Amino acid sequence: MDHTAGRRQTRPAAVVRAAYRDSGVGTAPSVHRGPGRTDTRYAAMHEMGIAMQIVEIAVASVPAHLKGSPVERVNLQVGKLSAVVPDSLRFCFDVVAKGTPLEGADLNIEELPVTARCRACGHVWTIDGPAFTCPECARGDLELLSGRELDIRSIELRENRTPDA
Numbered sequence: 001m002d003h004t005a006g007r008r009q010t011r012p013a014a015v016v017r018a019a020y021r022d023s024g025v026g027t028a029p030s031v032h033r034g035p036g037r038t039d040t041r042y043a044a045m046h047e048m049g050i051a052m053q054i055v056e057i058a059v060a061s062v063p064a065h066l067k068g069s070p071v072e073r074v075n076l077q078v079g080k081l082s083a084v085v086p087d088s089l090r091f092c093f094d095v096v097a098k099g100t101p102l103e104g105a106d107l108n109i110e111e112l113p114v115t116a117r118c119r120a121c122g123h124v125w126t127i128d129g130p131a132f133t134c135p136e137c138a139r140g141d142l143e144l145l146s147g148r149e150l151d152i153r154s155i156e157l158r159e160n161r162t163p164d165a
């Protein structure tokens with residue numbers, strides 16, 4: 001299928017990260033997603049709050065001359081430490097997007113691994129499990145390089161009229 005005609009990618013005017021932190025959602029005390037400690041009610045609220053921010057920011061970042069164009073896809077980067085469950089976020093997004101230019105839009109979620117750098121020896125690695133110690137020198141003094149992201153990378157619009165090719 002050829003979706004490229006009449007579609008335009010816009011770099012977001014705003015990034016979710018800022019709003020996300022300011023909202024306090026990101027600093028909410030402990031989302032336990034490990035086996036046996038899952039608070040599903042809180043979890044749903046977590047994704048719902050994020051979905052509302054995504055819709056708000058995506059709507060706000062549509063350029064003025066394209067206002068009203070339906071959004072076809074929102075490309076999102078989510079770090080694995082952000083405690084976001086993609087399926088849950090997609091569900092919340094569909095609910096929140098109803099009645100907005102984002103209704104029916106596809107939420108494309110790219111999950112980013114957790115990477116860290118050891119402050120003691122400078123080793124950089126990807127953290128897969130619960131162990132947060134350096135595999136080289138076994139120290140625990142590390143700096144997180146990625147894993148907490150929650151960014152809108154781009155928004156794809158479907159233009160109703162395409163004066164230029």
Ligand SMILES: [Zn+2]
Nearest residue numbers: 118121134137
């Ligand atoms: Zn080290």
